[in-house]
Amino acid sequence: MDRFTGKIWVLGDDIDTDIIIPTEYLALKTVQDMAPYAFSPLRPELAGQIREGDIIVAGKNFGCGSSREQAPEIIKALGIRCVIAKSFARIFFRNSINNGLLLIENDRIQNDVKEGDEITVAINESIECHGKQHPITSLPQNLVDILNAGGLVKAMQRRNGLV
Amino acid sequence: MGSTIIEKIVRNNIGKEVHPGEIVTVNVDRVMIHDIFIPFVASKFEEMGFTKLWDADRAVLIYDHLVPASQVDDTRHFRIGNEFAEKYGMKNIHRSDGICHQLMTEAGYVRPGDIVFGTDSHTTTYGCVGAFSSGIGYTEMASILGTGTLWIRVPETIRVNITGKLPPNVMAKDIILKLIGDLGADGATYKALEFTGDTVENMTVASRMSMSNMAIEAGAKCALFTPDEKTAEYCGISLTDRERDLVGDADAQYCQVIEYRAEDFVPVMACPSNVDHVRPVSELAGKAVDQVFIGSCTNGRLEDLMAAAEVLKGKQVAPFVKLIVTPASRKIYREAVANGTMAVLAEAGAIITHPSCGLCCGRTGGILTDGETVIATNNRNFLGRMGTSKVNIYLASPRSAAACAVAGEIVTLD
Numbered sequence: 001m002d003r004f005t006g007k008i009w010v011l012g013d014d015i016d017t018d019i020i021i022p023t024e025y026l027a028l029k030t031v032q033d034m035a036p037y038a039f040s041p042l043r044p045e046l047a048g049q050i051r052e053g054d055i056i057v058a059g060k061n062f063g064c065g066s067s068r069e070q071a072p073e074i075i076k077a078l079g080i081r082c083v084i085a086k087s088f089a090r091i092f093f094r095n096s097i098n099n100g101l102l103l104i105e106n107d108r109i110q111n112d113v114k115e116g117d118e119i120t121v122a123i124n125e126s127i128e129c130h131g132k133q134h135p136i137t138s139l140p141q142n143l144v145d146i147l148n149a150g151g152l153v154k155a156m157q158r159r160n161g162l163v
Numbered sequence: 164m165g166s167t168i169i170e171k172i173v174r175n176n177i178g179k180e181v182h183p184g185e186i187v188t189v190n191v192d193r194v195m196i197h198d199i200f201i202p203f204v205a206s207k208f209e210e211m212g213f214t215k216l217w218d219a220d221r222a223v224l225i226y227d228h229l230v231p232a233s234q235v236d237d238t239r240h241f242r243i244g245n246e247f248a249e250k251y252g253m254k255n256i257h258r259s260d261g262i263c264h265q266l267m268t269e270a271g272y273v274r275p276g277d278i279v280f281g282t283d284s285h286t287t288t289y290g291c292v293g294a295f296s297s298g299i300g301y302t303e304m305a306s307i308l309g310t311g312t313l314w315i316r317v318p319e320t321i322r323v324n325i326t327g328k329l330p331p332n333v334m335a336k337d338i339i340l341k342l343i344g345d346l347g348a349d350g351a352t353y354k355a356l357e358f359t360g361d362t363v364e365n366m367t368v369a370s371r372m373s374m375s376n377m378a379i380e381a382g383a384k385c386a387l388f389t390p391d392e393k394t395a396e397y398c399g400i401s402l403t404d405r406e407r408d409l410v411g412d413a414d415a416q417y418c419q420v421i422e423y424r425a426e427d428f429v430p431v432m433a434c435p436s437n438v439d440h441v442r443p444v445s446e447l448a449g450k451a452v453d454q455v456f457i458g459s460c461t462n463g464r465l466e467d468l469m470a471a472a473e474v475l476k477g478k479q480v481a482p483f484v485k486l487i488v489t490p491a492s493r494k495i496y497r498e499a500v501a502n503g504t505m506a507v508l509a510e511a512g513a514i515i516t517h518p519s520c521g522l523c524c525g526r527t528g529g530i531l532t533d534g535e536t537v538i539a540t541n542n543r544n545f546l547g548r549m550g551t552s553k554v555n556i557y558l559a560s561p562r563s564a565a566a567c568a569v570a571g572e573i574v575t576l577d
Contacts, residue, residue, distance in 0.1 A: 027239075067298040
């Protein structure tokens, strides 16, 4: 759990949530219904190519734009294990943590990797690619608590005595 | 050491001094949920095990993105919203009164100094009256509905000081586009913007609203204006001492200070497909235009429609251009009819629609296709936002947009 290896998909800067899931699919009933359209304005074939355990490596400001929470939910539903980006937009960052999608801020590995490479992530410790270690910082404790609970719904269920 | 506006708002809310970087839990004054996300908020709320709202009167439900329905399943959102409101005693519901961000201030749901969250990224808008307002997702909204609280990280503040008199044909939209271009799409991420200087002091609340609305396009958490007499008049209130004190102290700590001379601004547009890809209109002149959109929570207010009408008066929209005008609210629609603005727009050949999010979110009323170009007064030109990913979306002020509608190409106003 603390350490995993995955194949990477490389995306650029400013991947907005309209790209992650365009508005025209937002009123579909479930996140599973929406998932095939993920990233379609940019790379229509990508959603079909992503496999369970893959990792996204992106540039700066990943998840900018609309507050649509389907964005991190769909990325998770596609099987993406974590997103590594130079930086994340604020609302996307919160939404991801609340849905238990792991985000890692790192601005160095982008130069060392290309699409299809395998990298290994040790949570709160490092990213390893091509034998090179990149240290990563850990999240604030209140966010770790939400992630460890399995997301905000589960954290609230615990608060309300459901689990 | 003094405080910035956001530090004062958070301090007043939790009853102790705060500093940037601290993580604190705030008491929420108001929440806004719109039609797209109400089904998700409702199901998460019950899944979390809540059985009642923390305070039904503090919640506002607004149908705007899907009004009127454009796809067969859209009305499901209204049905679920109505059932949720009925079940939990929510009274503040607007089913076709206009765009959520317009209504929140127009209908008096937001006061200076309030802390407000909404299920929409453009919730930053209410900073126009000095409120700390920001967008969140539906899971966090569900947790606020149950608890009345939310954790936040106290943001650093970027002060933007603008002094002097704006040139003719430059609108607040040109200022905020220029700022976003200068900051970049992530230049204010996690931060608060604070606008000062006589240029913004002389602005209407409506103009301030265009600026706070778009702050998110530079990543900002909120965008604040000090409440003044115009704010009081707009909100229909008298300002309290605490509200008057929502001004950045002279010795407050800012992470960045940006200075502009109003005289230096020129009409600009954000070019495809990033909001920070900003260029002077003069450099874009001659580009053929298929459609023009004047509306949205950024620029669908009376002064925007009047600015467009001033340009369009006695003229005709180019024969091959569709000019779509969407007032931000029913109240604005009525005012624009009453003062003759709508007549001018209609005579010029505008297609005037009901107040709603309409074309801005790309779901209805003017979807475009590959290779077409639209000049739009809304806030986003992202890939695929108004049709296919090969549509060229240029963001502009209502004045610039109206001029392009007449010319059938991008033009500068004299």
